[in-house]
Amino acid sequence: MKSPARTHFEKTLTTKQAAASKGAAAIPADVGIAARMKAMMAGHKTILKAIKSKLEKASVKATLLPEYAAYVEGVMASGSNAQEDILVTVMLWRLDAGDYAGALEVAAYALDHGMSMPENFKSDIPTTILDVIADNDPSVDQLPFVLEAIELTKDHDMPDEVRAKAHKAAGKLLADTDPAAALSHLKIAQEFNPNSGVKTQIGKLEKQIADAGNAPAAD
Structure with a gap:
């Protein structure tokens, strides 16, 4: 049986994703993938902010993380030294979700390329x-x-x-x-x-x- 928190999350996620789809035209077609990932993460953070339970937040992060997998792989394959807040945030979400292997993989790259935590940390x-x-x-x-x-x-x-x-x-x-x-x-x-x-x-x-x-x- 789904918990009330899980039911609330699924309803909220559906609503947010629907709204994001309707507003997709507002983002120019030629905008970079990083901008698209940033917009998606902003929406996901809004969803997470509405959840009070730390345990449920961790579960939700585990659900959302696959959407960033290809982007993370691409960034790490590029070898760029540019600060990547999305990448570091994925590291933090993987930690919270208990994916220590994935978190350590990102951490190793971030440290090797001189990255830091996002603002407010x-x-x-x-x-x-x-x-x-x-x-x-x-x-x-x-x-x-x-x-x-x-x-x-x-x-x-x-x-x-x-x-x-x-x-x-x-x-x-x-x-x-x-x-x-x-x-x-x-x-x-x-x-x-x-x-x-x-x-x-x-x-x-x-x-x-x-x-x-x-x-x-x-x-």
Whole structure:
């Protein structure tokens, strides 16, 4: 059964798309694709603004994102260093929708080409990508994204607390499969933020590794 929020979204989207179709003649036929994407995104932002639920907004963004896929691929294929707010906004929407692989792909391009966040955003791209991916207690299947985000942003300045949070998450997720790597990440987290709450786990891993090293060899 559809939620009231989903029903409202579908009705609103239908209305907005119909209005956009009627107003299409107002946009010259020879206008660039970027202008068309900008106009479409403005309409989508209006739809999103009317939705109060963060969860529902994320769901709606996931629904809308395929409409920008070809444009994003085209921009990244061009290798342009020009600021691309649409591209960066797609990165943010992919983050919100849980598409971390897609978000990281765009983030890597944006950082490599010197792009920044759209206006009215206080945070920058590397801080945002690492903060969001490491947030909300990531699951084991998200470990590759946490590690990729750490590697992607390692040379960028950001608040120590954000970097510590990411390394803490990586350490927690690696603890069962790679204690040595987990310990390394937790120590980095401790270094960046002494209040990150990893001291106990560091002690446990150090003891675990020491005990394993002192264990008698198997016959």
